[in-house]
Amino acid sequence: MMELLSQLIEFETVNDPAKGKKPNKECPKFIKDALASWGIESEIIEEDGYYTVYGEIGEGTPKVMFMAHFDVVPVNVEEWKTDPFKLTVIGNKAYGRGSADDKGNVAGVMLALKELSTKRLSGKVLFAFTGDEEIGGKLAMHIAEKLKEENKIPQYLINADGAGMSPIIRRRKGFGAVIEIPQQKITIRGRVIKKSFTISTPVLQTRHAAYFMPGVDAHPMIALSHFLRNNDVFAVKLGGKFLKSNVLPSRVELTYVEPDESGEEIEVDLGLTELLKSIVPLVRAPISAERYSDFGVSITPNLYSFENGVHRLRLDIRAMSYSSGQIEKVLKEILEFNIPNAKLTVRHNEKAGYLFTSPDSKLVRVMMKILESFGEKAKPVEGAGASDSRYFTPYGVEAIDFGPRGGNVHGPNEYADVSSLELLPKIYAEVAMNLLKK
Template identity: 25%
Template sequence: MSNPVRDILATLLAFDTTSRESNLALINWIEDFLAQRGVEAVRIINAEGTKANLYARIGPMGDGGVMLSGHTDVVPVDGQDWQVPPFALTESEGRFYGRGSADMKGFLACVLASLEHFLAEPLRMPLHLAFSYDEEVGCLGVRSMIEWLRAAPDKPAMCIIGEPTEMQPVYGHKGKVAMRCQLHGRACHSAYAPDGVNAIEFAAKMINHLSESRAHLSLQEDARFDPPYSTLQIGVINGGTVLNIVPQDCQFDFEIRHLPDVNVDGVLIEAQRYAQQELLPAMRSVAGESDIRFTTLSRYPGLLTDPQSQFAHWLSQWSDCDQFSTVAFGTEGGLFDEAGIATLICGPGSMEQGHKPNEFVAADQIKRCMQMLDNLCHWMRG
């Protein structure tokens, strides 16, 4: 790997941009990096002023061109058994270790390292750079940047998201809805259990009803995805205090990962109907203050770009790989696609290493990504 890419990757890894933390120190560094090369960037800051997206463009004015997009946040290292420092670059046997090396600071390092090449060429269309925040907690941060792009006079036509795909072009992934269900009943001594409303028991009924919806979701299949149907699972549940008190409160989180062309609103509406018409009357017959509330934690659409499109043909040439696939994990791609920006995914590393202790990206993957960006630069030069 060339020294510039390695040095940039080492710098990016040193920033702890776990989603619960601010990403502003990293954004400051990238902004300075761009400014030193004469590239002006725009910050799109969150309401609290603690995080920011960063957008920049080079080349001629006007609509169109290609956007290179990546998120700056990483998942936590808490409770993981790391043999190397997670927020530093460790190089060993052709691998570059550190939290976010694969997901996805390796791609960001390649983009920044290739910038001078793009600046040296008379591009025939603009190159857009997009760095977002809070992707790991539901693709939250990029939404404000997309709204900014919608209002901008010039919008990119195509987007490459550099999530780790082992440099294989990806045209599709499922969408996701993450929900929280909170049940409030009435506490009492367990010796007088009928006088209370057991929130855990009613949560169990709600979960059982959702399990029936899961069976319906599996009826529609698309062999291009693995698993080939939409899924629903309960991930977290909390309730109760001690055994001899009827639990007053219980909450659980569930998610639906759905095929791109499946609308899951019907599942959510049916869940709320069951809660309102079946569970709450029974709960309130004992305690009028009983309640069931649903809250959306995060939501993003699926992605399904035509692998026979002209854009897909070009990406297969740039990446030197004509084998397209789908992935099981989600990205910001569906949101860009909804904004009218054709989107594909291709980046260095593997999600087999992402989110795990001793995360790494192989040097060969970085080399292939740099070659893809070099090929893109030559294509944009015309």
């Protein structure tokens, strides 16, 4: 298990569209070749330059499907204490980008398939390893549509993209909002000051936007907005460690001007000032969801850019909802009051749903039984982030997400517990065998 995970992590499968980075074909080819060496046939499917390894084992009706993703989020190398693309084991922690999200699961499913391929199965086991989960999961959507057209939709989906060694039975859908406003320069007298704002996550060390907990964690962009709203100052420019729309920036730096008639003449940007001030009301938008969630509705401002005279702020929104209508309505009302000349675009995938599986379902009961047999104390929980299982739930597939214990997902020094990693192949194989029993 650890040897296979080490090989997977060495593939730099970073997905960062803003910088034109995407996983190449090397990692999926490695997965395909490894499976082939164990006598498991698969194919590599390409969509828009992204790759999926898809295959089937067994005979008969498709009953169980495994899914995991090999792409990872970008890294700030200077924040890591180890090489993010070399598996480094310290004690019971295996450090490396993707160790927890999600290459540990890729390795676990691969080895489970190796075991299952030696058994006589009463039904087909499908599998897919995707390369674009971190940027929306269109490959998973494509696979779900393909299986629907071919009448191969499985009864059960084990989406190996979870954490904590507990079956995740609920996960919200992700929405993205982009707010654009042109720069508006004016000249005032004053003095230039720079002020930095840093992230603080004192309880759960992660940079994943879905896990941000207002009242506990400090978001640098929200703190910056609060500062501007409570001081008579004007923004000049904004810089920071912006990585991705669902990754919290670790630090941002605001250059601003404090008015002073005795000071020098300086250009400030009213457009940027008003955009940043609007963050506080935007993240407190009274959005109502269609179904209950432990995490409620979360809104975080994680990505800012300036190009061709236009400021762009991207919000990550999580809600147990299918449509974006109510979200868009509330955000528009906030912007009309605060910055009426701003442009709003709300994005979501209409073919995606959310995960909401009953704790009494057969899949959950079987998983709980197997976990107990391995001495794991677990209970069905809700996961904060969205996952590719949302493309299968609209077809009535009974689904859970699952994964190893670990931490710092999407952040520096991501790790997974070695003991839980080593259990994954056994758990996945046993769950599949139990679900395939007549």
